[in-house]
Amino acid sequence: MVANQQTLCGRCARLGKTCCQGREIYITPGDMRRIGAVAGKIQFVEWTRTADPSYMDQDDDPVWRQHVLGRDGSRRILKRQANGDCIFLGSRGCHLSMAVRPLLCRLHPFTYTADHIDSEPDTGCPRHLLSAGESVFEAIHTSMELARQWHRQLYEEVITDGNDNRTDIRPSL
Numbered sequence: 001m002v003a004n005q006q007t008l009c010g011r012c013a014r015l016g017k018t019c020c021q022g023r024e025i026y027i028t029p030g031d032m033r034r035i036g037a038v039a040g041k042i043q044f045v046e047w048t049r050t051a052d053p054s055y056m057d058q059d060d061d062p063v064w065r066q067h068v069l070g071r072d073g074s075r076r077i078l079k080r081q082a083n084g085d086c087i088f089l090g091s092r093g094c095h096l097s098m099a100v101r102p103l104l105c106r107l108h109p110f111t112y113t114a115d116h117i118d119s120e121p122d123t124g125c126p127r128h129l130l131s132a133g134e135s136v137f138e139a140i141h142t143s144m145e146l147a148r149q150w151h152r153q154l155y156e157e158v159i160t161d162g163n164d165n166r167t168d169i170r171p172s173l
């Protein structure tokens with residue numbers, strides 16, 4: 001069988017909605033600095049409470065609860081376009097290079113807490129588009145090794161987050 005040359009994300013995008021549409025993407029202080037350095041005058045940060053009550057639990061990840069969620073339950077996320085798409089989503093995918101992309105985006109569809117990374121991906125990726133014998137991680141060109149590196153960086157940056165500091169609502173660009 002000839003391997004499918006297109007990434008699973010490309011196959012997914014042809015179908016319609018992807019994980020860059022309608023999601024709230026938390027960004028670390030480090031993400032904010034890296035994106036701010038390339039974003040020109042784009043205002044890309046907003047603070048919002050999640051509409052999903054289960055997100056507020058975070059019982060299995062107290063580091064996340066302590067540093068990411070403010071006292072009112074809000075957290076720093078990427079702004080979205082009027083239709084719910086991420087502000088950096090264009091017709092050919094993400095405008096940000098992998099080195100600048102939020103760590104949450106780089107890690108998706110891995111699921112994790114501060115202590116571990118699950119070996120199975122998030123269930124949101126369209127597995128029915130996989131070629132025979134192909135795994136989700138192979139099909140999106142990622143690996144557990146990369147995930148470990150980004151996961152380490154994510155939590156190193158998360159613990160620097162002062163979660164009630166709202167002075168970065170309008171980053172100086």
Ligand code: SF4
Pocket residue numbers: 008009010012013018019020108109124125126140
């Ligand atoms: S990570 Fe999964 S859900 Fe997101 S675009 Fe790729 S295949 Fe689709």
Ligand code: SF4
Pocket residue numbers: 019020021025078086087088089090093094095096101102105
């Ligand atoms: S920053 Fe890029 S990868 Fe992340 S949600 Fe936005 S468009 Fe998608």
